[in-house]
Structure formats: C-alpha cells, structure tokens
Amino acid sequence: MGTLLLDILTTAAGLFIVSSGLLIVFGVMKIINFAHGAFITVGAYAALVTYWLAVPLWLSPVIGFAAGAALGAVTEGFIVRRLYRRPLDAILATWGLSIVLGQLVTLAFGRQVQFVPSPLAGTMALLGGDYSRYRLALVPAALVIGVLFTALLNGTRLGLNTRAVILNEGLAQSLGIDSTRVRFITFAIGSGLAAAAGALITPLASVDPNMGIAWLTNAFMLVMVSGGSLLTLAVSCLVLGGLQVLASTFISPILGGLTIAVVAALALRLRPAGFARA
C-alpha cells in the first residue's frame, strides 16, 4: 500500500516535470510542440555526455536545460515563427524537427540503449518498504519546478508580460510588450525544461534515440486536459498518473501505459477547453 502511494506520487512528479515545458509553450503559443519528445531525448543524451566527461551528475539537468534552450531558440526563430498563422502546420514542422533530431542523435551516439547511473543511489525505508532514493527525489524536483515557474510567472515582470500575452496578445502589444520576443523566450524555456526533464529521468530508465516519443503523447494529453494552468497540470498528473499506476498494477503494465491517453481523450470530449477553470 505504501509502495503504491509512493509509486503514484513519483509517477505524477515525473509526468509533471516532463509536461511542464510543453504546458508553458501551449499556453503562450497555443500550439503543441511535437519536438518536445526530441528535446527530452537531447537532454537525456546531455546527461550521458555529462556522465562520460565525469562532470558531477547533478549538473546534468542544468547542462540539459542549456542545450534544450539553445535548440528551442533556433527552432522558434527559424521554423515556428514562420508558421504563426498555420498552427496545424506548425505541429507538423515540429514533428519533422523531431525526426531530424532523432536521426542526428542516432548518427552521433548510435542506436543502442545506454545507461546513466543514478546520482542518488540506493533506497530509503519509507512507509513500510524500501523505495528508490532517486525516484523519491523526483517529488521535490517537481515541486521546485512548479514553485519556480509559478514564482516566475506571478512574481516577475517578464512573467506578467507573458501572462498578458497569453490572455490577449493584441492588447499586450499595444502596451509595449514585444510579443514575438515573449514567444521566443517562452519556447526556449519550454524546450530547455524538456531537456532538463530528460536529464532528470534518465537514471530511472534508459537512454535511446526514441525514448522521448513515449513521453510526448502522455505529456500533451496532460497539457490539453489542463487547459493552460500549472496548478491544474499538477492535479491532472496526480489523478491520471495515479490511474495509470493503478491500472498497471492491477490490470496489466502494457494496458496501464494507455490509461493517461484514453482517459484524457474521453475527458476532453466532455470538456474540450480543458479543466483549468473547473
């Protein structure tokens, strides 16, 4: 029972970390960045390189963030910006980028599955069982990310400008906000966050060129259900993540992996705008 609870919490934390970057981009730019999975992969390989270069492993999320943000900046400037009026095509173009990045990673690192050791080894006795320390560390990591971004959005001028662009881009422009720059910064940060998430989750799974894709579907179903609010995203991750864990444990792991996608699809059918204002 205790293990189940911890599974739910840590799964939700992992989902939140991976989805938050996508949420930020969706909220400001109203598109789903299909390259999000590729950015996750990039971050994971950044962690791998960090490991190979014997750099302290806890720096890997930072390095991943930098790599992801740089890539995101280039993507927004050259690709996404030109497809402002064609949102479905923007989705396709980012998917194309995902293919390109995947192939580049494969060319550079090979197709084989690789591993990064966990910076926080061992288990901890908790709630009547031994639980992986690193998995547990995901929960505070998710909280830190959530708090950091909420603070950024609500406590800084840049955050206020971003919220203004989200609510009414035209009005924001007439008040002197360069919405193109806001979109640019948002996309870069969202991509950086995706890569940092990739670096954070690698010790738990393995690293291969296609790992990001599995996370992509769940991430954007969660983002669409949340309708643009970080808080609702956290709740969705808990609820849907919890359902996934329960389904995997009591029905089958393979079908459990479908829970989020299926439940989110049905939920959106009932409430297409998501649940931000529930």
Added chain:
Amino acid sequence: MLETGEAARPAGWGIGAWVRLAAPALLAACLVLAAPGVIGTYLVDILVRASFVAIAAITVDILWGYSGFLTFGQSAFFGLGAYGLAIVFTGFGFSPTSVALAVTVVILASGAVALFVGWLSFYPGATPLYASVISLVLPIVLVQVLYSGGTFTGSSSGLVGFDSFDLANEDWFRVAGLGLVAVAVVAKIYLSSDAGRILSALRDNEQRCAYLGLDTSLRRILLLVVCGVVAGMAGFGYAAYGGIAAPENASFLFGTELIVMVALGGRGSLAGAVIGALAIEVASAFLSGSLPYVWELIVGIVFIAVILLLPGGLYGGVAHLVGLARRAPAGRTTRLVQAPARPRPPDAADEVVRATGVEKHFGSLTVLSGINFTARRGELVSLVGPNGAGKTTLIRCLADGRERSAGEVQIGGHPIGRLAPDRIVALGLGRKFQAASVFETLSVADCLRIARTRHERPSWFRASPVLALPPAARVVVENAGLAERLHEPARLLSHGLKQALELAMVLALEPEVVLLDEPTAGLTRVERQRFGTILTELVRHDRLCVLIIEHDLDFVREISSRIIVLHQGRIALDGTVAEVVDAPLVREIYTGHGQMAESPA
C-alpha cells in the same frame, strides 16, 4: 447563358471528361500489366508493398488534403487489416471461406473503429487539434493492445507463418498495381464530382457548411469510415503478400510516415499522394540500407522545408511552375437554370421569427436580457444600436440553439430548442456573416451548388454542367455580374462580389428568414444601392423576412419597414421608421445628450 423553365436533367459528363480520366487510367493499367517483365524482381517486390502503402496514402490525402483533417491514425486501420487477415489465416488456415471471413472481419472491424473514432473526434464544437490528437492516440492504443495480445496477436513479434494466397510476385504486382489504379480512379471520380467538392468546402469553411444546412459531423464520420475500410483493405493486401503482420504496420510512426509522404508528394492532389508514397517507399528500400540514418534525416529536413516553403508539396510546386493553376478543367461550362418553384404550404404562418425572454450571460456579464419580438414575412427589420449593444449576440442566439442562456426562440413556427445551426437552417433560416463567408478555393458555381445541397442531392460521380438556382438567388447572381464568373475561384473575387456570392448562397437555401450582419460594410455607394434594391425586392416580391444589423443609418432609413433599437442588451425601441427616427431616446443613445442610466458591469 440563362434558361427559365423546368431544370433540365443533367446532361452528364461529356465525352471529353471521360477521355481525360480514362486515358491516364488505361495507360497506368497497361504499365502495371507490362512492367513485371521489364523491371527486376527486387523492384517488383518493393512496388507491391509500395502500392498498398500508396492506397493508404490516398486515404490520408482525402482526409487531410481534401477535407482538412490532419490524421496520424490511418496506420491503425492499415494494421487492423493486416492483423485481421493474419489472425483469421492463423486460426482457420487458408481457404475461400477463411478469405471471405477475413475480408468481412477487416471491413467490420475497420468500419466499427472508424465509427467510434469519428464519433469521438467530430462533434459540434470540436476543434481540429482535438481530432488530430485522437487520430494520434488511436494507433498508439492499438499497438499496445497488440503487444498485450499474447499468442493471439503475436505480441511484439507479430504474426507470421500463416498460409496465404499462392500467387507469383509478378501476379501480386499486377493485383496491387491495378488495385492502386482502381482506388485512384474511383477517388478521382468522387473528388471531382459535386459531392466530392463538399470535402473541400468542409476544409475551407466548416461553419459556412453548417449554416448551409450540412451536417458536418456526420459527413466527416462517414468519410472516415470509408477511408478506414479502404486503408484496412490495403493492410489486408499488404499482409496477404508479405505473409506477416507486425505492430509496426499499425504504429504511430507509420501513420506519420504516411503524412510525410502525402506532404512531400503534394497534399490535396491524388497524384501527389501516390507519387509521394511510391517514391519514398522505393527510395527508402534502396537508400536506407546504404545510408541508414542519413536517409531519414534527409527526409526529415525536406519535410520541414516543404511545410515551410512549399505547402503544396512537390506536385504542387511543379504544377505551379508549369502554370497549371487549379482552374476547372478546360472547356467546363455551366448552364444557369431556374430551380423548380417549391410550393409554400397553404397554412404557412406569417410569423417566421419569435423571440421570447431571450437572455445571454457570459459568467456575471449580461449581454442580452428581456429580448421579446416577432418578425413576419414581408418585413425588413433593421437592428441598430451602439457597439456592444448585443446585436451580433442576438443574431447568434437566433441562429444557434446552444447560444442563449434563457428564453425561447421560434423559427418558422418551430422552437429551436438547443439545435445546432444546420438543423435551424432546415427550419428556414439563412445567415449571412459580416466577413464574407464563402469557400475560398472553390469556384463561384461550386459554392452555389453546395448551397443547393439541401434541395438537390449532388451526384457522387458527376460534375453537373447545370446549376439550378431559385429566382431570388439568380437575381443576385445576375445583377452582381457573377453569372460571367461562374468558374472563378471565390478567393479571387473582390470584396463586393464575395458579399454578393454569399448572399446568393444564402438565398439558394430558399430560406424563410435571412439574418444579415452588416452586409454593406466596405461596399461602394453603387454596390450599396444595388444591395438595398435587391433586399427590398426580396422582401416585397418573394415575401422574405429579412433581419439586418446595420450601422449605416441612412441605408436603414431607406430600406427598412421596421427598426429595432438595441441598447445595453435590451430592446430600447421597436417600431416603424417614422416612429423610431425621431424618437428622443435614439438621439440620446447615439449622441449622448440627456441622462442615461448606468448598466451594471
């Protein structure tokens, strides 16, 4: 050229049209029959598979390129077809009975899944993004189901080793090739027909389709079912030839590959989809061996470039260069005739619009309250008021049963309840939007023909040379000069002409009441006068009821029989032109003299 009297039966396709279609089809068929003797066995093998994939690509193009639904999920149907065959043959062996069973299973399974997915994705108020997301989730779900199917589905290795049709590769080539040609020909006939044009209308302007009385959700669902079954049969063929059904055949990755093929080849053109599929399949087969990851990298880069720079794909780019604009086929003419008059039922009520206690709230903001009025045949009612008074909201509440927060609306004597616009159009309502809402990529004649869909079922294989319009619509078409431009694409029309076209389309519905939202905005004085004359004629002669939102008060004074003044969400005045124009209240509202009560926020 105009003819009055009974509408002539469509003359059908001329010889020219048949030849234009039959010639390339026959040529392709001959190539297919002759080729295996010429090309090597390796290429034959690749092309058999490629042909089945191309059939699936055609379905993707129909759904995406033509009807505007970005779908990643056609691979799921392909996989259903492959697995349907594999499971039946594995379980029952190979025999005519098992073949019949397999075909039935595939058709039923694909159809049922498509029906469910369609119901999920296409409903009034659905967004295109949601539909695309569902199409993406479908193959992912299917693959996971296949993985967990144990020996029944072969899990991650798939099903292999079942007996299948005993045909030589060359014969398979002919079957697959001719199948591809057949599917392409049937698709081409349908897409060029009047019914097929509706797909482009759905893509261009789904709202306009709804307001022409078309049940857009149903049409999309039916289209998906057909395309799902066709893709399923393509998968059937693929597995029958290859002797294996693997999860990759149903995967999301394959679904995206189909999109890439159609995008690169040219979405919205059948030739493009086929060329894209065949080219990529063949190139992949040859290149992915020697340049394993570089080949896919190149495809990815070209894909991005095409999306950014050449949305029409390679076919579109080439066609553009060669100057083949998307015009009607050469020599296409359309005869304009009068539609047979529809008798009005003798007890048709005089009153066509009745609003009782209509209210609209957005959260705590009240936009409309206490709206009560009726409108009759032969009345031209102008709805005026300052900005933000609620005029467009009121129109929306009349045209869409789901809009209002409270109150009753009756159109043509029938309560609209919570009906969607297409059902209210069936009750006799026509709505013209402020920004001319037509089908940009279709010709004027096609736009008008689609507007007649409710009254005249379009052919599934002919492009009729005759366009029958009711008198009111015909008058507009002639007066505006649209009769000479029947084959021009709507997007090339001037603003005034687009407005006239939209009005003609709405009148082609033969409505009882027409709602117009600022129709004279942006018109020149001459166009405005002409428009006013047309409206007054419609009201007087055809006994139409017209409700018009207008800001040009001179225009309103000239043409109205009645004026309703809306202010802060309520009806401030409702009376004849004489009663309203001089009323002090109206002066107040418009020029700010006198006291006004503040409205609650």
Added chain:
Amino acid sequence: MTGDPAPLLEVSGLSSGYGGSTVIRDVSFSVRRGEVLALVGKNGMGKTSLLKTIMGFLPVESGRVTFRGRDVTHLAPHAKRRQALAYAPQEQALFQDLTVRENLRLGLLSDGAFEARFAQVAEAFPILAKRLGQRAGTLSGGEQKMLIVARGLMAEPLLFMLDEVTEGLQPSVIDRLAEVLASRRRRDGIALLIVEQHLPFALGIADRYAVLKRGEIIASGPVTADAARGIEEHMQI
C-alpha cells in the same frame, strides 16, 4: 494650450482596410503637442479602424503616419507604445483576469516608477487605490473605464488615443473623466486623440474636431459653438 508648432502626430493620405475592402480612404489630419482632437462620426464609419491603423494593427494600404517627426507607418504596435504613444481600444481594453494593480503595472514599460506614478493617478481616481488587489473583471463598468484611463495616464504619454471611452457610462463618471483628462492635459501637456460618439464630452475638451463618414474626413476645424451645431447634424439618424 498649443506648444511646439510642428505636429506631434501627422497622418497623410492614409488608406487601409481588411478582407479586400477599403475602410479608411485617404485620411489626413494632425495633432499638435498638448492638443486635443476629437474624431466624431456615426457607428461603423471607420473611427476604430483609423486608430487601429495608426497603431499598426491594420495594414496600411497607402499613406503615411509620422510621430515626433519620425515615419512610423509600418512600426510594430509595441514599438509605437515605446515612442510614448498610448492607446486604449474600444473593446477588450483590460485584462479581466489580472488584478487592478497588474493592469496598471502593464501601463508602464517597467515596474520601477510604479509607486510614484500611481500616487498621481490615485489622486484622480481614488476608487482604484481601494481596488488594487481585485480582478479587473469584478469592477463596475465605470470603474473599468477609469482603470483604462488611469493606465494610459500612468505612462505619461505624449499622445493618448482613446476609442469611445465614455461608452455605456453614467454622466457623473463621464464628467469625472473629462475633468481628469483636461487637468492632466493642462499640467503635463498630454495630447489626446479621442474617438467619440458622445458629443458633449468630446466637444467639451477638444480643441479641434474632425468628422469621419464612410472612412473619409468630411469636415474638420476648431471647436466653436457654430461648429458644434454643424457636427450634430452630421450625427443625426
């Protein structure tokens, strides 16, 4: 009060439109520093479109807009604001979901001078000081308009363009707005370009007027008693 004779805002031969139709036709006028120009005309005549074109939200088909001597015809809206050109649109002029304080902060380009600037504005509209923490959407109609004007004034712009700010307001609120705008204009020399249907308000504070009909200026000149009568005739139904 007239200051520098060179016009602050100069619009010459401006034409614009959308959807293939021309809404503004060959419009020319100017506003000097510290001057108030009232653009009047009936609904749908292009007043809002004119302001949108000047601000950069509608593409310019032909003509020129000069501000502070610089050609700003094709300058992006946010860059125009940075030139001290403030604009309050007619619809959706506030962020309903943000607080009053946040809406006011957005009136400034950065937060540094907020307290000082707000102190001045709070004198004019004391009610806002009481509502700083509330969501803008919960304010009454009059308070929302006051917020819009306060936000524009906080920017201490050279030119403040207001689109139908009095719409739907109680007379007492309209009077207050007129008072505040007149006094700020006296004190700081803010020029105003107001689009209005409410003639007493517009002509009460304007130095000059221009009547817009079907996208063209059909009359203009200084505000006098005679002019006022003539304008009223233009506005009759």
